[in-house]
Amino acid sequence: MANKDHTDPARMEKIVSLCKRRGFIFQAGELYGGLNGVWDYGPLGAELKRNLKDFWWRKTVQERDDVLGMDGSILTMEQVLVSSGHVGGFSDPMSECMLSKVRLRADQVPAQNGRIYWYSGADLLGRKIDREFAVLANFPKEGRNQAEAKAFRFYFDALSPEEQEFVKKFANDNEGLKTLKPIFDREEDVVDTTRFNPANGSLLSEPRDFELMFKTNMGATGDAIAYLRPETAQSIFVQFKNVLDSNRIKLPFGIAQIGKSFRNEINPRNYIFRSREFEQMEIEYFCHPDDGLRLTDEWLETRLSFYEEIGIPREKLHINDIPDGERAFYSKKTYDIEYEFPFGVQELEGVAYRTDYDLGVHQKGAGKPLEYFDEETKQRFLPHVVEPSAGCDRTILALICEAFDEETLTDDKGKEDVRTVLRFKPALAPVKVGIFPLLKKNEEQVRIARGIQKSLQKWMTVSYDDGGAVGRRYRRQDEVGTPFCVTVDFETLGEEKPELKGTVTVRHRDSMEQERMEISALLPWLLERVR
């Protein structure tokens, strides 16, 4: 049952389990204990992902006149990311408040004056807790008591739950005993210190750099540094001029790219939803400044229809119109497209109007003009850009979550049975058709089934299975979302009803219904349904 807040952890657990059991998704390096925030796609996951990327490419590049594809490098020059603002701007040293655990940007802590009370540790009934702590008080006369109370809290928080219970018991007994005593070390007056949290006077931890990009070395000596790209977008901006010059294309037009990006996320969470290595499907759509806002709305609609086409219904999507003040400073309009995952409503894609920020910074950074000259209006200007940027792995997860279904069936005897089925759209399904001989001991059935496998394999992913009863094989295919199964049976051989010779049973995943079909009609029938 889903909670009010749209979360359903039990459902999510079943999905994760199925994904591993049937080979959709594995944790990277699992054999060695696992690598945090990195995932591998198994055989079926790889098929599903390829289908999604192919479908996106077809809809975005192949079926449009105004979008061209490219495939940029992952290794990225430092200068590119300096211009874009990724280097420098987004690796601020952070300090953490030792009392409240709040994290502050070290360079934004205001300078303060006052008296510092240093504690070298604490005494828990003779046992020494050896951790330094300090409190800054702005009123030296009263400061020591306040400081001591805060120090007490700091050391209390550091205790194990059992020790905390123990200390609490004594405190409540009102015996005047302090079982936990901060050990006062020294006091000093300071001017302009930035090592203390202005909110509570607590000592801050040493500033730490939070490196949000992956850096690597290049060249024989390794002196040159490069970064793994944090987004696919930058290579598009950097190659904008080359694409424009090498293709006879006019504004407005877009450049699309699918590829890996890397962010050293502080805290990867929610299965493959937020990972450190992930794949993006991005479009940078360049246009005249006057058209930016209108095109942003148009792209939002285009993208929403895309999700509908791949099987994510509109009512499960939420559009978040990011208000003024919460958008990136360069963006004039941003929509987040969010999906109701079992762990909450989370972003699938952002459609952002980025103005001319990106081309602007690269034009300045590289010192080369990136302006566009419009022959008709004789205008020269820096194009604006609308960026629909989708997370490929997130969409995969949404597809699986949306497809996952547990259907309760009741047989003739009234016995209940749960059928697990992934209701993928056929175009996305990792396997399009399962092919079975009714009985694997029947050589003729096996021969024909193998022949069907061979003829269909050129066109689509198929799965041949002769293990166990046919009903079990149907259910195995249901569980990985195969939309159709073909069974070669005794009618195929024309044993009792000669008029059925050369026909097979086609079984539908969603309805479990069956129909008979000529073997020769299979390929066109399937091709019509699996694209």
Place this chain on the structure above:
RNA sequence: GCGGGCGUAGCUCAGUGGUAGAGCGCCACCUUGCCAAGGUGGAUGUCGUGAGUUCGAAUCUCAUCGCCCGCUCCA
């Protein structure tokens, strides 16, 4: 990164200091004329990893890795 919870077979889990288990799944054979049938047999684990305590550790201690939840972060 912080706090809490957890880690035993492919999956779900039982096992609180004394010979590692169950259900499901998987493999083989038999059986099987259309929706997880049945029978027989079988494989699978350094009990996340590494140290320590102990005569003896899945079990106790420490460290480490990973997962989940809450903060935090998310260009």
